[in-house]
Amino acid sequence: MDAGGRYLAPGFIDAHCHDDLICLREPERVEKIMQGVTCLVVGNCSFSLYPTVPGSQDHLREHFSTLLGEIGADEVFESFAAYRGALDRQGMSLNVVSLVGHAALRLAVLGYDQRPATAAERARMQQLLDKQLAEGAVGLSLGLVYPPSAYADSDELQALAKTTGARGKILAAHVRSYEGALIESIDEFLGLLETSKAPGLLSHLQAAGRPNWGKIPKAIAQLEAANARGIDVSFDMYPYLAGSSYMLQLVPPAMHAGGIQALIASLRTGEGLAELRRSIEDPTAPWISKVQMIGWGNVRISGTSNPALKKFEGLDMEKAAAQDGIAPFDFMVRMILEDEGQTTIVMFQLDNADLRAACTHGLHMVGSDGLPRPGTKPHPRAFGTFPRVAGRLRRDEHWFSLEDAVRRMTSMAARRFGLKDRGVIATGMVADLVLFDETIEDRATFDDPAQLPSGIETVWVAGQAVVENSKPTGARPGRVLTN
Numbered sequence: 245m246d247a248g249g250r251y252l253a254p255g256f257i258d259a260h261c262h263d264d265l266i267c268l269r270e271p272e273r274v275e276k277i278m279q280g281v282t283c284l285v286v287g288n289c290s291f292s293l294y295p296t297v298p299g300s301q302d303h304l305r306e307h308f309s310t311l312l313g314e315i316g317a318d319e320v321f322e323s324f325a326a327y328r329g330a331l332d333r334q335g336m337s338l339n340v341v342s343l344v345g346h347a348a349l350r351l352a353v354l355g356y357d358q359r360p361a362t363a364a365e366r367a368r369m370q371q372l373l374d375k376q377l378a379e380g381a382v383g384l385s386l387g388l389v390y391p392p393s394a395y396a397d398s399d400e401l402q403a404l405a406k407t408t409g410a411r412g413k414i415l416a417a418h419v420r421s422y423e424g425a426l427i428e429s430i431d432e433f434l435g436l437l438e439t440s441k442a443p444g445l446l447s448h449l450q451a452a453g454r455p456n457w458g459k460i461p462k463a464i465a466q467l468e469a470a471n472a473r474g475i476d477v478s479f480d481m482y483p484y485l486a487g488s489s490y491m492l493q494l495v496p497p498a499m500h501a502g503g504i505q506a507l508i509a510s511l512r513t514g515e516g517l518a519e520l521r522r523s524i525e526d527p528t529a530p531w532i533s534k535v536q537m538i539g540w541g542n543v544r545i546s547g548t549s550n551p552a553l554k555k556f557e558g559l560d561m562e563k564a565a566a567q568d569g570i571a572p573f574d575f576m577v578r579m580i581l582e583d584e585g586q587t588t589i590v591m592f593q594l595d596n597a598d599l600r601a602a603c604t605h606g607l608h609m610v611g612s613d614g615l616p617r618p619g620t621k622p623h624p625r626a627f628g629t630f631p632r633v634a635g636r637l638r639r640d641e642h643w644f645s646l647e648d649a650v651r652r653m654t655s656m657a658a659r660r661f662g663l664k665d666r667g668v669i670a671t672g673m674v675a676d677l678v679l680f681d682e683t684i685e686d687r688a689t690f691d692d693p694a695q696l697p698s699g700i701e702t703v704w705v706a707g708q709a710v711v712e713n714s715k716p717t718g719a720r721p722g723r724v725l726t727n
């Protein structure tokens with residue numbers, strides 16, 4: 245075909261996203277293919293929709309719903325093979341690779357208990373993990389700020405890392421702190437990689453909160469030094485100054501013991517409420533909430549499940565609370581109770597020099613970290629990450645050359661996840677491709693996030709067009725890839 249002066253690149257790989265559930269519900273993944281994305285990496289930050297054992301399904305559904313809203317009984321799976329089967333049976337526009345979420349393993353063996361695993365429980369988690377990896381899951385993901393992953397002790401993390409490394413699979417980690425203890429948290433992760441020999445991917449490298457700005461060059465130096473002594477580690481990051489998570493991230497992990505219903509019950513007591521207030525308002529509390537560092541005005545409500553709370557989506561906590569005539573803290577408690585923990589937030593918390601240092605470093609690859617939740621006001625990264633890198637940041641801000649931008653969105657991730665026939669254009673490779681022009685641009689904003697980008701003409705998955713003339717074709721040539 246005549247590409248008419250446009251650029252042809254390997255299809256973009258979203259090295260970090262949370263599209264696990266939406267791939268089942270909206271297999272055409274329009275906002276992803278319209279960005280030129282041909283492969284998604286799901287199962288991040290300890291969240292995956294498998295494995296379950298008899299009795300753990302409801303725990304996993306409840307857990308996952310706090311991140312992405314209500315989950316159906318048929319939307320959690322016994323194993324990677326079952327999840328893969330469900331996706332492949334219905335077909336998808338693009339490809340998916342999946343990490344095993346630590347939370348699912350822990351919920352299967354310990355439920356929502358806040359305690360170290362016994363030796364027998366560790367062995368069961370290892371066995372369960374090994375089965376998923378043998379079936380084709382590409383690695384394990386930790387989410388060390390998110391209970392129940394946060395409840396694991398070092399023995400448990402080392403045991404699971406060892407199982408992962410023994411299969412040559414990836415260990416990905418949302419580390420324990422991206423704030424004051426960032427450097428120590430990276431050390432903890434590097435220690436797991438060193439003993440297990442698993443290749444590592446540090447999730448969304450950032451330093452959150454003004455007191456921590458400027459730490460990224462030090463963190464990068466730490467990762468470079470680790471590589472120099474033989475630890476194989478790289479990182480992903482999205483190109484925005486705000487992050488996004490669930491509102492429960494503002495609540496101390498210890499208060500999540502027993503799951504969301506236990507938290508709700510405790511907040512209905514004076515004691516629980518006082519404990520939460522202390523962690524949010526007392527700067528000498530043992531666990532410091534993010535709110536203390538970034539302020540309520542920098543926390544924006546992005547998604548809710550309860551229709552009565554929908555009107556607050558898009559507002560920051562100060563404005564939303566003022567509408568309700570109460571203080572932001574009381575408003576947060578109201579949201580947790582009335583939305584049963586299913587509220588997502590956007591947090592404006594990063595520094596541009598840090599972001600640039602991370603996103604232009606040689607160990608960086610692009611991951612959107614998008615939290616797809618149709619009908620809400622999500623972080624724009626779900627709709628704009630890849631065109632933002634290829635357009636604005638490359639062309640207008642000169643962060644990198646076009647070739648370097650493409651490498652961060654393609655071959656870096658393909659290599660990390662062991663996808664041998666993707667990520668570059670060469671004879672023998674599968675034809676996952678994107679054709680775009682110099683005007684490529686993200687159009688999603690924080691106020692109007694569900695906007696598709698422009699400048700992307702055609703996208704092929706396995707040689708079949710899934711986008712043509714900048715419109716989805718409805719084709720579903722994608723499948724679940726294994727390594």
Ligand SMILES: [Zn+2]
Pocket residue numbers: 288289418447448
């Ligand atoms: Zn994360």
